[in-house]
Amino acid sequence: xxxxxxxxxxxxxxxxxxxxxRMAMLGIMEAKGHADIDEIYQEIKKDFVSISLATVxxxxxxxxxxxxxxxxxxxxxxxxxxxxxxxxxxxVCEKCGEVYDVQKPKKLDxxxxxxxxxxEASVMxxxxxxxxx
Amino acid sequence: xxxxxxxxxxxxxxxxxxxxxRMAMLGIMEAKGHADIDEIYQEIKKDFVSISLATVxxxxxxxxxxxxxxxxxxxxxxxxxxxxxxxxxxxVCEKCGEVYDVQKPKKLDxxxxxxxxxxEASVMxxxxxxxxx
DNA sequence: CTCTATGCAAAAACTTTGCAGGGAT
DNA sequence: ATCCCTGCAAAGTTTTTGCATAGAG
Numbered sequence: 001x002x003x004x005x006x007x008x009x010x011x012x013x014x015x016x017x018x019x020x021x022r023m024a025m026l027g028i029m030e031a032k033g034h035a036d037i038d039e040i041y042q043e044i045k046k047d048f049v050s051i052s053l054a055t056v057x058x059x060x061x062x063x064x065x066x067x068x069x070x071x072x073x074x075x076x077x078x079x080x081x082x083x084x085x086x087x088x089x090x091x092v093c094e095k096c097g098e099v100y101d102v103q104k105p106k107k108l109d110x111x112x113x114x115x116x117x118x119x120e121a122s123v124m125x126x127x128x129x130x131x132x133x
Numbered sequence: 134x135x136x137x138x139x140x141x142x143x144x145x146x147x148x149x150x151x152x153x154x155r156m157a158m159l160g161i162m163e164a165k166g167h168a169d170i171d172e173i174y175q176e177i178k179k180d181f182v183s184i185s186l187a188t189v190x191x192x193x194x195x196x197x198x199x200x201x202x203x204x205x206x207x208x209x210x211x212x213x214x215x216x217x218x219x220x221x222x223x224x225v226c227e228k229c230g231e232v233y234d235v236q237k238p239k240k241l242d243x244x245x246x247x248x249x250x251x252x253e254a255s256v257m258x259x260x261x262x263x264x265x266x
Numbered sequence: 267c268t269c270t271a272t273g274c275a276a277a278a279a280c281t282t283t284g285c286a287g288g289g290a291t
Numbered sequence: 292a293t294c295c296c297t298g299c300a301a302a303g304t305t306t307t308t309g310c311a312t313a314g315a316g
Binding site: 071073074075076089091094100102103104105106107108109110111112113114115116117118119120121122123124125126127128129130133 | 197203204206207208209222224227233235236237238239240241242243244245246247248249250251252253254255256257258259260261262263266
Binding site for chain 3: 292293294295296297298299300301302303304305306307308309310311312313314315316
């Protein structure tokens with residue numbers, strides 16, 4: 001199935017309209033893997049010259065609420081957004097700030113005090129990426 | 134050794150002055166474990182009525198640069214700051230936003246593509262804390 | 267005494283909101 | 292045709308900066 005059809009379906013499931021701007025934003029996140037607000041805005045302006053930054057913000061929030069994308073908060077850096085996919089971990093390059101997907105650990109052995117209910121865990125590895133070495 | 138002496142030493146090592154405001158900020162982070170900017174500001178105002186929010190920001194950045202404190206970016210919530218201590222993981226309550234320290238995993242088996250140099254890993258567990266159940 | 271840190275005010279950066287018109291279903 | 296979405300402008304929020312003075316070493 002084509003990506004654009006998938007996106008349209010995901011949006012429809014949440015009663016959201018498949019506007020060209022939304023499709024473009026999803027396409028950019030798909031292509032880049034991880035993008036911050038400004039990257040999305042700069043990129044989408046190439047096709048939608050008069051798009052408003054406010055629209056980008058509104059759609060990011062709408063897509064977050066719908067669970068179609070998620071925010072990755074990176075220490076000392078701007079947040080990146082990505083399309084929700086099967087669970088994985090993130091590698092953040094401390095030099096260039098790029099985020100990479102890496103496999104998630106098979107098993108996490110952390111003992112929690114009683115009374116604490118884990119729902120999910122995320123692992124972030126900080127280091128230097130191949131390009132920056 | 135007393136905490137305040139420890140703080141003074143850490144500051145001196147980085148050629149930073151031990152001002153009452155800095156000592157108070159470190160004391161607040163020590164006491165709370167994890168505090169966000171506003172919590173620190175509200176708390177410190179009790180003792181330093183005329184302290185400026187700008188001073189809090191400046192000191193947070195100074196302490197971050199010195200490696201004395203670190204920032205914990207929490208999904209959907211404001212960043213929290215804590216005094217750097219031995220490595221551990223974080224549990225974030227998705228209801229109240231509170232951050233708790235938990236033991237870190239003994240071993241993290243993630244295979245990175247070659248060329249990627251990990252420096253450190255952080256684990257964040259999201260769930261519901263004891264109080265909020 | 268020297269030079270950094272503070273407090274204040276202003277500016278910059280970032281994000282949200284209200285509203286009128288346009289476009290997707 | 293309806294109602295959501297967009298673009299614009301303005302407002303709100305958060306963070307940084309410049310400068311004069313205070314105060315730590």
